[in-house]
Amino acid sequence: MTSVSRSLAEAAERIIPGGVNSATRSIGAPWAWRSAKGATMTDMDGGVYTDYHAAFGAILLGHSDERVNDAVTRAIADIDLVGVGTTELEVELARLVVDAIPSAEMVISTMSGSEATFQAVRLARGATGRPFILKFQGNFHGSYDALARNVISSPDLAWGRDPNSSGILDDAIDHTLIAEFNDLASVQEHFARHPEQIAAVILEPVPHNVGALLPEQEFLEGLREITRAHGSLLIFDEVISGFRHALGGYQELCGVTPDLTTFGKAMGNGFPVAGLAGSTEAMSHFTPAGGSVMLAGTFNGNAASMAAAIATIEVLKDPEVDFYGHVGRLGDRMRVGLQQIADDAGIAAHVTGLGSVFIPYFLDGEVRGYRDLLRNDDHAYATFHRRMIDKGSFMYPMALKRNHISLAHTEADVDRTLAQAEDVLGAMAREGIFAAQAANA
Numbered sequence: 001m002t003s004v005s006r007s008l009a010e011a012a013e014r015i016i017p018g019g020v021n022s023a024t025r026s027i028g029a030p031w032a033w034r035s036a037k038g039a040t041m042t043d044m045d046g047g048v049y050t051d052y053h054a055a056f057g058a059i060l061l062g063h064s065d066e067r068v069n070d071a072v073t074r075a076i077a078d079i080d081l082v083g084v085g086t087t088e089l090e091v092e093l094a095r096l097v098v099d100a101i102p103s104a105e106m107v108i109s110t111m112s113g114s115e116a117t118f119q120a121v122r123l124a125r126g127a128t129g130r131p132f133i134l135k136f137q138g139n140f141h142g143s144y145d146a147l148a149r150n151v152i153s154s155p156d157l158a159w160g161r162d163p164n165s166s167g168i169l170d171d172a173i174d175h176t177l178i179a180e181f182n183d184l185a186s187v188q189e190h191f192a193r194h195p196e197q198i199a200a201v202i203l204e205p206v207p208h209n210v211g212a213l214l215p216e217q218e219f220l221e222g223l224r225e226i227t228r229a230h231g232s233l234l235i236f237d238e239v240i241s242g243f244r245h246a247l248g249g250y251q252e253l254c255g256v257t258p259d260l261t262t263f264g265k266a267m268g269n270g271f272p273v274a275g276l277a278g279s280t281e282a283m284s285h286f287t288p289a290g291g292s293v294m295l296a297g298t299f300n301g302n303a304a305s306m307a308a309a310i311a312t313i314e315v316l317k318d319p320e321v322d323f324y325g326h327v328g329r330l331g332d333r334m335r336v337g338l339q340q341i342a343d344d345a346g347i348a349a350h351v352t353g354l355g356s357v358f359i360p361y362f363l364d365g366e367v368r369g370y371r372d373l374l375r376n377d378d379h380a381y382a383t384f385h386r387r388m389i390d391k392g393s394f395m396y397p398m399a400l401k402r403n404h405i406s407l408a409h410t411e412a413d414v415d416r417t418l419a420q421a422e423d424v425l426g427a428m429a430r431e432g433i434f435a436a437q438a439a440n441a
């Protein structure tokens with residue numbers, strides 16, 4: 001890292017804790033950015049990178065997309081934030097979301113995914129009068145107390161007590177149960193132990209916070225049956241998968257309809273906007289509709305966020321743009337290419353993902369749940385990503401984190417990245433970085 005970036009990062013460290021405004025932005029080297037446009041971002045010293053991190057997936061069309069920026073500029077020339085009643089923009093976005101998401105009859109807008117999942121949990125508890133929430137090991141749902149636990153857990157803590165933060169009351173931790181993804185028996189066990197006490201089951205239908213666990217259809221259908229039978233709500237947290245894998249999220253692809261859906265991230269192409277959708281019956285528990293579950297947020301529905309989301313969704317819907325076709329083709333090209341390179345180099349790798357998302361796990365065998373991810377060679381994974389950054393392809397260098405392709409990426413970007421990966425993986429194999437893996441094989 002050269003001088004200008006370093007000095008800005010150091011200035012940040014003196015005045016912002018750790019120099020970053022979100023913990024996972026701290027990745028062991030001082031990064032400071034001047035600009036981001038399309039598929040590239042440029043650091044303070046002029047270093048240019050092809051961006052596969054995409055702000056943890058918030059960028060779907062490419063950075064600083066003119067269609068989105070222009071829509072925001074037009075909207076805020078007329079109105080910013082009034083804070084009473086509603087606006088045309090809020091109603092327009094709500095209509096687009098209800099049309100897009102199969103389970104959505106009504107929708108609220110929030111500013112972040114964490115607020116959306118927080119509201120979902122509150123609503124589930126308020127509507128059922130039950131205390132427990134069930135989540136899955138390896139799924140992440142944001143920073144609030146009820147859900148901030150058991151994401152990337154070490155083997156000794158996985159499925160056990162692994163809060164992501166201090167300061168969470170024991171009561172909050174104790175009222176969130178942990179099951180294994182793609183394992184209905186682990187869910188049934190909790191329901192048997194806590195009859196009529198579980199308010200909701202929440203899951204990422206495709207757990208992207210550990211890369212890409214692909215859900216088995218019977219698992220999702222089973223969750224639907226179990227929750228219905230026990231009077232619990234089923235919450236799909238589509239903060240990553242929503243709008244990314246299909247306009248209607250993963251529920252459009254799998255045909256399983258949850259009671260509540262949270263979404264965010266990519267829907268605003270970098271602008272802060274998220275939300276919660278559900279049936280009219282479920283959403284009528286919010287206070288403005290006469291229910292008892294509090295709904296509040298100063299910035300909810302602000303014009304800039306609404307305009308960004310409307311413009312993003314309009315691009316995603318445009319058949320001439322063919323967003324899903326484009327990112328799916330490039331995603332396949334990347335996944336097939338990386339698997340081939342690893343196979344040719346004799347490296348045990350399982351390259352997976354979906355549509356725009358790709359991830360090379362360095363392990364042998366199949367991946368169904370978190371249990372299998374404990375076999376990932378985390379050191380090799382982080383080394384691969386760090387060296388890819390050195391080559392000019394920015395991939396988040398922390399184990400199990402996924403990579404994203406946006407509408408702005410091209411076939412030439414993917415081919416250049418694959419050529420870089422061939423160099424990097426070849427060198428890592430020669431240096432014996434996968435030696436431990438080979439010894440275990």
Ligand code: PLP
Pocket residue numbers: 056111112113114115117140141142143204209237238239240264265274
């Ligand atoms: N849910 C999922 C699946 C997420 O991946 C995230 C963030 O990464 C959140 C919720 C929280 O969203 P936010 O960071 O906007 O609060």
